[in-house]
Amino acid sequence: xxxxSGEAALRIETDNMxxxxxxxxxxxxxxxxxxxxxxxxxxxxxYAHALSDHRTLCREVFTAHGGVEINTADDAFxxxxxxxxxxxxxxxxxKQALFAHAWPxxxxxxxxxxxxxxxxxxxxxxxxxxxxxxxxxxxxxxxxYDRRRTAxxxxxxxxxx
Numbered sequence: 001x002x003x004x005s006g007e008a009a010l011r012i013e014t015d016n017m018x019x020x021x022x023x024x025x026x027x028x029x030x031x032x033x034x035x036x037x038x039x040x041x042x043x044x045x046x047y048a049h050a051l052s053d054h055r056t057l058c059r060e061v062f063t064a065h066g067g068v069e070i071n072t073a074d075d076a077f078x079x080x081x082x083x084x085x086x087x088x089x090x091x092x093x094x095k096q097a098l099f100a101h102a103w104p105x106x107x108x109x110x111x112x113x114x115x116x117x118x119x120x121x122x123x124x125x126x127x128x129x130x131x132x133x134x135x136x137x138x139x140x141x142x143x144x145y146d147r148r149r150t151a152x153x154x155x156x157x158x159x160x161x
Contacts, residue, residue, distance in 0.1 A: 021068045021127075026080050027087035027117045028132060029067065030139030031058065031094075033075035034110040046104040051075060054109055057097045065090035070127060078136075080127065087115050114139030 033039065033054065040047045054075065062069060062079045065086045071078040081087040091113050103109055116138050118131025 021070065021080055021122060022082040023122060025117065025119045026082060027084045027115055028120075028127070028135035029062075029077070029079045029081065029087055029091060029113065029115050030136050031077040031079075031111050031113045032139060034112050036075045039107065039109065042107060043104060050104055050107070050109060053101060053103070054098070054111070057101060058094050058111075061094040061097055062090050065093065070125075084115070084117050087117075091115055112139060114141070 033051075039050070043050055055072070058077055059069065062077070065081065066083075067079040067081050067086070067090050069077065069079050079090070081090065094111070094113065098109060098111055101109075114135060114137075116131060116135035118129070118134065120127040120129030120132045122128075
């Protein structure tokens with residue numbers, strides 16, 4: 001990742017392409033594999049392959065919908081979209097791809113996904129602000145099939161898994 005001074009300088013390098021993350025009011029997506037510790041125990045060494053498949057499927061879908069991957073840690077993603085429509089479409093497409101995938105040993109990989117639209121400041125290699133924290137909380141709170149709409153000051157939230 002190359003970075004110049006100033007907030008607008010954040011750029012993410014992916015496959016030899018520089019991608020500028022969107023600024024202003026954006027849609028944040030947080031994901032996390034539900035029960036990943038149990039899944040690791042159940043799958044053993046096959047977990048590495050399942051995790052790789054999860055990352056590949058999600059990245060392909062998020063990129064196809066204009067998402068910019070801000071951070072990935074273990075089995076979780078933080079992705080930003082310019083529009084709510086793109087975020088919702090990416091979430092739905094990712095769920096479909098994950099559901100349709102043939103997982104090892106007949107298991108299923110269930111992923112919590114939470115969306116929130118709001119404004120945050122770009123700082124260094126990250127987004128900073130209350131709306132980012134709210135989005136992360138929404139993503140963490142969701143069950144695999146929960147669906148709810150919440151209202152939040154400064155933006156609307158749509159979260160589902």
